[in-house]
Amino acid sequence: MRKFTLNIFTLSLGLAVMPMVEAAPTAQQQLLEQVRLGEATHREDLVQQSLYRLELIDPNNPDVVAARFRSLLRQGDIDGAQKQLDRLSQLAPSSNAYKSSRTTMLLSTPDGRQALQQARLQATTGHAEEAVASYNKLFNGAPPEGDIAVEYWSTVAKIPARRGEAINQLKRINADAPGNTGLQNNLALLLFSSDRRDEGFAVLEQMAKSNAGREGASKIWYGQIKDMPVSDASVSALKKYLSIFSDGDSVAAAQSQLAEQQKQLADPAFRARAQGLAAVDSGMAGKAIPELQQAVRANPKDSEALGALGQAYSQKGDRANAVANLEKALALDPHSSNNDKWNSLLKVNRYWLAIQQGDAALKANNPDRAERLFQQARNVDNTDSYAVLGLGDVAMARKDYPAAERYYQQTLRMDSGNTNAVRGLANIYRQQSPEKAEAFIASLSASQRRSIDDIERSLQNDRLAQQAEALENQGKWAQAAALQRQRLALDPGSVWITYRLSQDLWQAGQRSQADTLMRNLAQ
Incomplete structure (x- = not known):
């Protein structure tokens, strides 16, 4: 008893002489973290030791009361847990600690367990x-703490739109x-699947610090590399990996793999190949x-290197070399695991x-020849608009305007964002009549219209002229002269329009302005 009293006295004295604003919250936070650690690792002894000290320091802290509530519930003391919950409802009825504890109590009832089982069944059968x-x-906006919270957010993570939140x-x-x-x-698996390596x-490094998690962390880590x-x-x-893990089957495999890779990379030809594939x-x-x-x-018979070389040329936009190397790779190894990728690139x-x-x-x-090539492209891929656009350009070169119009219209049906087809149609209609071209331009979307603003300005300029x-x-x-000024605004710096404007101003009696324009033009 004397020792017990001395410990309380020592603790109280320590708290009295410590800076109250900083030290007490820090001590409480550390003890609450110990409680959560004990709950997470199923160390009930750690939970009880930390709770004992917390209840001496701040017995009315809602988080402390909630922790005692959870402890009693784990021990099967429903009445004791209910008393703590009632106390919590008086201390902090709107706190997360109370709401979460209320949900936890509900889950201990037959109805709560049945509802939880239903949610779990939906989650495991793919109905996230x-x-x-x-x-x-079930939670009414307040998920409980601990394993149920992990279970809930792991289920939320199965919904693609909410994965980041989860x-x-x-x-x-x-x-x-x-x-x-x-x-x-x-969490580690979710991060890897979300490309947050x-x-x-x-x-995993954090997980490896505990005996319970070390083996699992080792397997996942090695599986990733x-x-x-x-x-x-x-x-x-x-x-x-080997600097963190020192034993187990995965470690033995990694040691063997490391030795083999170091030996391989000592060979200049192998190193070049490996670095090329990685690049x-x-x-x-x-x-x-x-x-x-x-x-x-x-x-020369290394199909993987040839395929990768073809892919590299493709990345660079060198189509001819990409085709040549991809064809060689496929011919050398028609059953390669890379064939789907190579065929797609080809x-x-x-x-x-x-x-x-x-x-x-x-x-x-x-x-x-152009027509044959565009038709060849169309045979390779009849879903892309540029082969059809090319056939329209061929028709324009032959001055077959009705055919060009049909091809350009087909191009736009395939891809409304193909601005070259918009330009081609605008030029065809401009040849037919300015009015038809202007009517066509007026029918375009804002982005399509911006792509041919030079043609629109030119049409306006012609009309004003x-x-x-x-x-x-x-x-x-x-x-x-007023109209010539409008033309000059459409085409600033035009020598011919400036000259016409100066002539009109001179004839209108505004000779000083006309002289100024000509002097500026001469400079």
């Missing part, structure tokens, strides 16, 4: 949205209650191409190579 709705109805909530729970290895396992590894292409990056990843995966075509060329020279590059060659043939005034000329013929020089 229905499950979350059931959880929300991950952030699970990260918060992990920060508040570190040591829950089940939570850390789920650095965060995923950070959670073991299939990396051999490169300096894969060696670094294995070394990092392609990172989208670094400029770095990948020379290294993969070296690998192919060392082994189709894309064949299409755009034909488009490029068709454009070049048109520039060389060879519409027949005709009106100004008619006024000049009538001797209405001042009115003609």
Whole structure:
């Protein structure tokens, strides 16, 4: 008893001499963290020790009362738990601690357990949205703490639109209650599947600090790095893994893999190949191409290197070399696991190579060859608009305007954002009549209209020029000058329009303005 009294006295004295504003909350927070750690790791002894001290320091703290409530409920003392819940309702009826505890108490009833089981069944059978709705109805906006909260947010994470929110909530729970290895396992996997690898590894490193989580963390970590292409990056990843984990089957496999990779990378040809493959995966075509060329020279039958080289050329926009290397790779290994990717890339590059060659043939005034190439592209991919656009350009080159109009209209039906087709139609209608061109332009969307604003300005300029000329013929020089000013606003710096404006001003008697314009023009 004397020892017990002395401990309380010592504790009270310590609290009295410590700065009250900072020290007491810090002590409370540390003890509450110990409670949450004990709950997460099922260390009831740690929970009880921490609660004992908390109840001496601040017995009316809602979080402390809620922790005692949960402890009694775990022990099966329903009456005691209910008393703590009633007390909490008096102390802090609007607090999260009370709302969460109320939900936890509900889950201990037959109706609550049945409702929870229904939500879990929906979650495990792939009905995540229905499950979350059931959880929300059960929780009434206040999910309980602990494993149920982890269960709830893990279910929310199955809804794609809410995955980010769920991950952030699970990260918060992990920060508040570190040591829950089940939570850390789920959180790490969610982060990896969301391409947040650095965060995923950070959670695994935290998980590895506990005996209960170390083996699981090791397996997940090694699973994330073991299939990396051999490169300096894969060696670094294995070394990092082995600096954290020192035993187990995954460690033995990683040690063997590291030794093998270091041996492989000592070979210059293998290193070039490995670095080239890694560079392609990172989208670094400029770095990948020379290294993969070296690998192919060392082994011309290396289908993987040839396919990667084709992919690198594709990234660089070199369609001809992309096609050549992808065709070689597919011919060498028609059953490669990369075949779907290579065939897809081959189709894309064949299409755009034909488009490029068709454009070049048109520039060389060879519409027949251009037509064959655009038709070839269309046969490769009849869903893209640029092959049809090319056929329209061929018809324009042949002055077959009805055919060009049909092709351009078809292009726009396939892709309303193809501004080249909009321009082609505007030019066709302009040749027919300015009025038809202006009516067409007026029918366009704002973005389509912006793409041919030069044609629209030119049409306005032509119309104003005709009106100004008619006024000049009538001797209405001042009115003609006003229209010439509008033309100059559409085409600033035009020497011819400036000259016409100065002539109209001179004839209208505004000779000083006319002289100023001509002097500025001469400069």
